[in-house]
Amino acid sequence: xxxxxxxLIWALACFCGSGAAFAQAVLERGNGPEPxxxxxxxxxxxxxxxxLRDLFEGLTRVNAKGDIEPAxxxxxxxxxxxxxxxxxxxxxxxYSDGTAITASDFVYAFERALNPxxxxxxxxxxxxxxxxxxxxxxxxxxxxGVAALAPQLLQxxxxxxxxxxANTLSMPIAAPVKRAxxxxxxxxxxxxxRLPSSGAYQLVAWxxxxxxxxxxxxxxxGAKSVMIEQVRFHVTEDASEEARRFAxxxxxxxxxxxxxxxxxxxxxxGEKLRVAPSLGTFFLGYNLxxxxxxxxxxxxxxxxxxxxxxxxVSTITGTGERPAWGLLPPELRASGAxxxxxxxxxxLKRARALYLAAGYSAENPLKIELRYNTTLxxxxxxxxxxxxxxxxxxxxxxxxxxxxxVFVQNRRGKRNTEIFRGGWNADLADPLNFLALFAxxxxxxxxxxxxxRFDAQLSAxxxxxxxxxxxxxxxxxxxxxxxxxxxxxxFHYTSKHLVSPKLRGFFENPLDVHPSRTMQxxx
Amino acid sequence: MMALIRxxxxxxxxxxxxxxxxxxxxxxxxxxxxxxERAAAPEVQAALAARFGTDQGYFTQLWRYASAALQGDLGPxxxxxxxxxxxxxxxxxxxxxxxxxxxxxxAWGLAVxxxxxxxxKPGGWTDRSLRAVxxxxxxxxxxxxxxxxxxxxxxxxxxxxxxxLGEPAWKYFLLPAxxxxxxxxxxxxxxxxxxxxxxxRSDALTAARARGFGxxxxxxxxxxxxxxxxxxxxxxxxxxxxxTGSAVVEQVFALPGLGRALLSSAMNRDYTLLLxxxxxxxxxxxxxxxxxxxxxxxxxxxRRA
Numbered sequence: 001x002x003x004x005x006x007x008l009i010w011a012l013a014c015f016c017g018s019g020a021a022f023a024q025a026v027l028e029r030g031n032g033p034e035p036x037x038x039x040x041x042x043x044x045x046x047x048x049x050x051x052l053r054d055l056f057e058g059l060t061r062v063n064a065k066g067d068i069e070p071a072x073x074x075x076x077x078x079x080x081x082x083x084x085x086x087x088x089x090x091x092x093x094x095y096s097d098g099t100a101i102t103a104s105d106f107v108y109a110f111e112r113a114l115n116p117x118x119x120x121x122x123x124x125x126x127x128x129x130x131x132x133x134x135x136x137x138x139x140x141x142x143x144x145g146v147a148a149l150a151p152q153l154l155q156x157x158x159x160x161x162x163x164x165x166a167n168t169l170s171m172p173i174a175a176p177v178k179r180a181x182x183x184x185x186x187x188x189x190x191x192x193x194r195l196p197s198s199g200a201y202q203l204v205a206w207x208x209x210x211x212x213x214x215x216x217x218x219x220x221x222g223a224k225s226v227m228i229e230q231v232r233f234h235v236t237e238d239a240s241e242e243a244r245r246f247a248x249x250x251x252x253x254x255x256x257x258x259x260x261x262x263x264x265x266x267x268x269x270g271e272k273l274r275v276a277p278s279l280g281t282f283f284l285g286y287n288l289x290x291x292x293x294x295x296x297x298x299x300x301x302x303x304x305x306x307x308x309x310x311x312x313v314s315t316i317t318g319t320g321e322r323p324a325w326g327l328l329p330p331e332l333r334a335s336g337a338x339x340x341x342x343x344x345x346x347x348l349k350r351a352r353a354l355y356l357a358a359g360y361s362a363e364n365p366l367k368i369e370l371r372y373n374t375t376l377x378x379x380x381x382x383x384x385x386x387x388x389x390x391x392x393x394x395x396x397x398x399x400x401x402x403x404x405x406v407f408v409q410n411r412r413g414k415r416n417t418e419i420f421r422g423g424w425n426a427d428l429a430d431p432l433n434f435l436a437l438f439a440x441x442x443x444x445x446x447x448x449x450x451x452x453r454f455d456a457q458l459s460a461x462x463x464x465x466x467x468x469x470x471x472x473x474x475x476x477x478x479x480x481x482x483x484x485x486x487x488x489x490x491f492h493y494t495s496k497h498l499v500s501p502k503l504r505g506f507f508e509n510p511l512d513v514h515p516s517r518t519m520q521x522x523x
Numbered sequence: 524m525m526a527l528i529r530x531x532x533x534x535x536x537x538x539x540x541x542x543x544x545x546x547x548x549x550x551x552x553x554x555x556x557x558x559x560e561r562a563a564a565p566e567v568q569a570a571l572a573a574r575f576g577t578d579q580g581y582f583t584q585l586w587r588y589a590s591a592a593l594q595g596d597l598g599p600x601x602x603x604x605x606x607x608x609x610x611x612x613x614x615x616x617x618x619x620x621x622x623x624x625x626x627x628x629x630a631w632g633l634a635v636x637x638x639x640x641x642x643x644k645p646g647g648w649t650d651r652s653l654r655a656v657x658x659x660x661x662x663x664x665x666x667x668x669x670x671x672x673x674x675x676x677x678x679x680x681x682x683x684x685x686x687x688l689g690e691p692a693w694k695y696f697l698l699p700a701x702x703x704x705x706x707x708x709x710x711x712x713x714x715x716x717x718x719x720x721x722x723x724r725s726d727a728l729t730a731a732r733a734r735g736f737g738x739x740x741x742x743x744x745x746x747x748x749x750x751x752x753x754x755x756x757x758x759x760x761x762x763x764x765x766x767t768g769s770a771v772v773e774q775v776f777a778l779p780g781l782g783r784a785l786l787s788s789a790m791n792r793d794y795t796l797l798l799x800x801x802x803x804x805x806x807x808x809x810x811x812x813x814x815x816x817x818x819x820x821x822x823x824x825x826r827r828a
Contacts, residue, residue, distance in 0.1 A: 036602060187605065190605040235779070236777065241775070241777055244685045245685055245687065248685045250685065250687060407554075409555065
């Protein structure tokens with residue numbers, strides 16, 4: 001009987017076994033949710049982008065410290081008006097199937113990204129390219145601004161100078177893809193052992209909702225310096241489960257850590273816990289298209305002043321987050337400093353005065369709905385915020401926690417929402433990546449904020465020929481946004497990972513990008 | 524032959540109704556498949572809606588989906604756009620079936636001998652212990668037993684992996700199967716025990732005892748065959764409970780099975796994947812019902828009349 005049971009278990013194991021057992025060292029990485037796509041032009045989520053940065057390299061790339069460096073483009077030149085960029089490509093650049101990567105592959109990739117049928121979520125990042133907006137809107141079938149002048153010479157023409165183009169070109173959406181594969185297989189090109197990739201690794205196995213296995217791309221120009229032979233990205237939707245797998249040695253690197261205080265986490269994980277500031281801001285948004293917040297900047301200011309950010313980051317979030325009084329993280333300010341604020345006592349005094357001036361009092365309190373998507377941290381945060389408003393102003397808050405999709409739909413619709421949970425993690429180290437959320441013509445402007453002065457500064461920043469000018473205009477735009485109290489910033493995010501002592505070459509960086517190609521796994 | 528055709532037609536009707544109800548519920552739920560933190564540009568949203576057919580009416584969607592499903596095409600996944608639903612289910616189904624079968628084997632393989640032993644002395648120490656243990660197991664939800672098993676066997680003892688799927692696969696199956704089996708053992712043991720006690724009071728057993736057969740022969744040749752059909756009738760609800768319970772267990776153990784796909788599709792409003800998983804589960808339940816019917820006919824000749 002026992003033999004039968006073991007025979008059955010063995011048979012089942014063989015039946016369900018996925019992939020082959022590999023003898024070489026494998027870097028086991030927790031990666032959050034299942035990647036939505038491994039098509040570089042179609043992928044949207046952070047989980048997908050983490051894998052794609054190992055699979056694909058474009059003209060530029062992000063290094064282990066989060067800085068931009070040349071990748072397939074060995075060098076580039078920019079015309080004096082900043083509108084024409086010419087990239088010299090590495091003649092040794094190869095896809096994982098051994099075929100050469102040429103300028104025409106980039107032309108195809110850009111055309112594909114800007115084809116409305118591709119429905120590329122990040123297509124708008126390429127809007128500075130000449131003809132991009134028209135092609136994306138379906139008004140033109142040609143992309144005029146990208147041309148292969150020679151097999152190893154690519155030209156990109158812009159409609160306005162773009163100081164962040166080198167950053168944008170490091171994103172997966174700008175990675176080259178092989179036309180022949182997509183023409184032969186269509187969407188089925190994105191399959192293990194079929195997808196030609198331009199990065200340090202190639203796709204060898206993908207078990208949906210399970211894991212994605214990559215193997216070193218032997219044709220990669222820098223293959224000799226890639227130390228880890230294989231990388232497995234595990235779907236880890238639950239941070240506690242991920243930490244458990246790290247504790248048992250099943251993972252070398254986690255995507256995040258379970259909620260908890262920094263001290264407790266340090267006690268538990270010691271030096272394995274790596275916390276660093278990241279380019280992200282958690283804020284509350286107001287629905288500015290209807291009462292009670294439309295045309296009430298003083299009331300919005302009162303609500304903002306009544307919240308003690310220091311207490312929130314010390315007692316609610318507790319993992320090194322920094323209190324936020326602005327939308328931009330300090331790393332994206334020219335001065336690099338956190339906005340100076342008044343003393344807590346003065347803030348509270350002014351908050352009460354403004355609240356009374358807006359026509360509310362203890363007898364006639366303001367009643368508002370605060371909507372958020374259900375997570376443990378959000379629940380604790382919103383409870384703390386509502387208590388601070390109640391204690392400091394006498395305001396009555398109805399907390400509405402909603403399923404993620406319902407919340408997103410309500411927030412976008414602006415019908416039911418009064419105050420909502422907002423937040424943003426940067427795709428690029430660029431202040432406009434944050435500020436564009438509040439442009440009057442942005443589809444991501446969930447508040448309905450509209451100020452021509454802000455739009456003008458944003459436009460000036462966008463057209464700035466150099467980085468310092470861009471930063472200066474961006475800071476002026478942010479100042480207008482904050483003077484209007486269009487949002488209520490709470491804190492700037494941190495990145496949190498558990499890193500095995502066996503893993504070398506992991507560096508904390510504000511973009512929270514960690515390419516496997518520069519890591520090393522000790523025995 | 525006619526009976527078989529009738530059975531197939533009624534099964535198809537059941538599946539179509541299941542599809543129609545699920546699709547109407549999905550459409551009624553707020554939030555759409557393409558509602559994300561970073562909303563796509565309106566032209567991208569329109570392209571996505573056209574590509575996946577979400578801009579069509581209910582009846583058009585239902586008709587198109589049902590006719591495609593009849594030809595074996597469950598469509599592309601809305602969330603995991605690189606895969607078709609058929610591919611996702613083909614990868615997830617074997618794992619769920621393997622863990623489910625293992626769980627049923629553990630639960631019933633243990634429940635039958637334990638119940639037989641306990642019923643040797645009804646009301647005795649073993650019998651009372653069995654009732655207490657099975658009640659305890661029935662009362663403990665899977666989202667409690669599953670993490671507890673992982674904590675004990677993976678974190679404390681380090682005997683088995685805590686979650687995920689790797690090589691050898693059987694190591695990764697044991698804890699999830701055990702988590703599913705524990706609850707089923709509780710209910711199966713109670714059902715088998717009840718059936719055995721009923722068999723004890725049956726005329727057939729009284730007659731066998733009057734003929735002077737020994738206790739061992741009475742147990743294996745008489746009491747068990749009388750009790751088995753009754754107990755086997757419970758196999759179907761037991762298997763269905765394992766199938767539905769796999770959603771929780773696969774989530775806790777991060778296993779890429781059908782249950783996890785179901786939860787993920789519901790959260791992401793991945794209409795096609797959810798409908799595909801529901802249809803697959805519907806087909807499995809129908810096949811199980813036929814198998815259990817056939818088993819009962821084989822075990823109990825009186826039913827063939």
